[in-house]
Amino acid sequence: MTKAIDQKPSLTRRKTLKTLGAGALAASVGCYVQAQSSAPIKVGFQVHRTGIGAAYGRWYDRTTQAAVAKINAEGGINGRPLEIVAEDDGTDPKRGAEVVEKFATQHGCDIAFGTLFSHVVFGSSPRAGELKLPYFVVSEGHHVASGKLNRYTLQPGITDVKSQVQAMAPYVAETLGKKVTMIYPDFAFGHDHRDYFSAALEAQGGEVIAKIAIPPTETSFTKYFPKIPRDTEVIYHVMVGPAVLTFVKEMGEFFGPSKPQIFGFIDSLEAVDLSSPGLEFLEDTYFWEGHPRYAQANQTEYDKTYRAAVGVDNNGASISDPKDVSTYAHMFGCWETLHIVKAGMEAADYQGPGDRSKLIEAVEAMTDMPASDAHPQGAKVFNGRTHQVFGHQYISRVEGGKLVLAHTTSIEDTLYEDEVDYTTQSF
């Protein structure tokens, strides 16, 4: 697969002059600028406090607060502290658009940030574009890179599902088996996995020999397992919702001790304790993880620092309650996005809402993001044209009720052809 991520054009000459002009003006009204420069930078945090995203929202909030505390302790952005203005979107697209509007018109926020659920991103992004409010989402949806959104919407802190899924194919085909049966919920989420993975596996010389779509309302799965072809070498499952534990239990009962290789996405069991009774069947199976939940033998100092800041132990659970498992595979995106906002604002010499387009251009100009305290999940490469970041993916094996890292994909495994060039859109 080829994928070119070019260096973004730096700030245009005209904009640079504008910046210099602004600086001269600033110098001439020193007192005003002094007042401005010490004022906090307001980040409108669109958080799923209620609704179906609330479990994720709680950890997104915790990670965000930890990132803000760190950034402020280190001097803030250009000497100005970050201030979070959190608004609940109810995990509701219509409400999401209203919240974005409140950030821009009521709270005077510099940017909006933090949305996870794709339908809320979809509902909010057009309004952010109309209001010219930079909107940094942490959604892992392919909607940004697909070109369906706008220049004001960026996803620089978390990879998208298309790249995640396709990056699994080389390891699955080479290590686990080439004949794969997919079991997925029969709606858009499952269909994305089906389509992205089927194509990627084919490119690796493998084949999806059966696609078993489960109706979303199903809560018992025994009748579906006999549909798994006998020559299946790998089962790829991506079930979600309250019946996931039942699915795992029934699959375990169906196969008994002689099971094929099994591969899943941790989305199914995000924030679920893997040592829970009934999940023993998952032993020796594999999972995609956006960020390894359990501290690994080769844990980086960055991951260690990040865990401590968020208050997460080596098992990915809260330090205050070992049973309170975090949404570790996703929430790093909040931390990393805020650090990118900091880097972008500093590069653009961001002074206020008038510099929003400069901020976007500065982020669009970013490319390599090495692993660091700002990027504890690992190194990444940002594609300014598609407004989407690409990074390593992790495949872990369940051993003794814990996820042990088995493989780290290359960033190249995650790349795909550009589907949009947002930089051609005007501000």
Added chain:
Amino acid sequence: MTITKRSVNLPLLLAAVVVVSTNPANAHVSEQGFVLLLPTDAYIAAGIGIILATLIFLAIFHNRSAAFATASRHLFTVQNPGWLPTLTSLISTAILATLLVIGLTGPRDPLTNLLPLTIWTIWWILFPIAQGLLGDIWSWLNPWTGINALATNNKMPPLTLPTKLGHWPACLGFGAFSAFALADPAPDDPARLATFVGGYWLITALGIALFGAREWLARCECFTILLSLFAALSPFQYRKRSFGVPGHGLLAVQNPPISLGIFALLLLSVGSFDGLNETFWWLAQIGVNPLAFPGRSAVILPTLAGMAGFTVCLCIIFGFCVWLGKTLANNRKSAFWQDFSTFALTVLPIAFGYHVAHYLTALMVNGQYAIAALTDPLATGADHLNLGTFYVTTGFFNTQSTVRLIWLTQASAVVASHVLALILAHTTAQRLYGAGRPALVSQIPMALFMVAYTLLGLWLLAAPKGA
């Protein structure tokens, strides 16, 4: 602030939900997952068994059940100075005013702002439970009577509330409140909630000023009525200075008007529908994928229609049971509507039990947020309660043993409340239709209703949920 139409295109959003849904998840998905693994069928059967055993017990000992249900002892009494309830009410008003200011100007996050946490978690979830267990505290803490006493010096109000209005204004008020709580896209939004709460306080204060606190609170102010009815379930009945079997206070209510009976059924129906509307079953009825709930904005009309429809159905079915029981007892002494209202009050324990069961998990989580907000009420980083680093946890949803304990606690509340309702209904039947066979026969339809409702309540706890 105005939201322009062009910013929100609902059909487009719904289409987006269908087309792009890359991260479905569920609030407390692990709890739901463990519930589905629990032997809930066996638990439900055991619950129904307890209800049937209660019915058999009542049939055998029907001569003694009334004496049991009304058994109470005199509580020793302490004379309170007359100004004390005025003072406590004034303190309550001051706290409410402070909360409204926090709602309008404090943090925008509903789980950080003290107003939504106080209104929804402490007052709406916890306070009715306290009323049901400890008796009528609300008459001391409501935020109107104190200020009214000061303003009017307890003079006669200028107007008289028409008798024929009954409790219908309260029914309307509670219906409107329920619509806000169940269907509004953002009932937790601090500023929005502050507007509603402040507006309701003003309307009530005006009603009290015009018609007097006694009449307005007893017939129009839905929360005072709700809390008084729940307090009547408590073993402690302060006005009568008695302590007795839970519900003995309710049996003392004579000839309730039809509007009060409907109000009681409204409490039950809204409470039940608030659980039903989250189930896979309901979401399938309204064509919503339970694994990709599109948000409350997308289901406002179905929710309102469902709530209204469920209430009407409940009233019709309940009315039919009362009519059938009355016919079987061959009773012509009392009017149907009188019997309907009297029996309707006996479902209040069920409404209370549902309240406990339905909100238990929300209380366990949001109660922690309330503590966190109390220690730092203005989100300035303060720690008035000296809690140190305080992380809210939902770890109890992540183990089978704790989920089982939570589920059985919820189920116990549902079953116990039905047992109490059966006892109250049986005692009421004896009063209305006389002891012996007529009362027993009249209770057959009501007993079937209670068994079916127990089944519904336990099924709601066990059913997979997606909203």
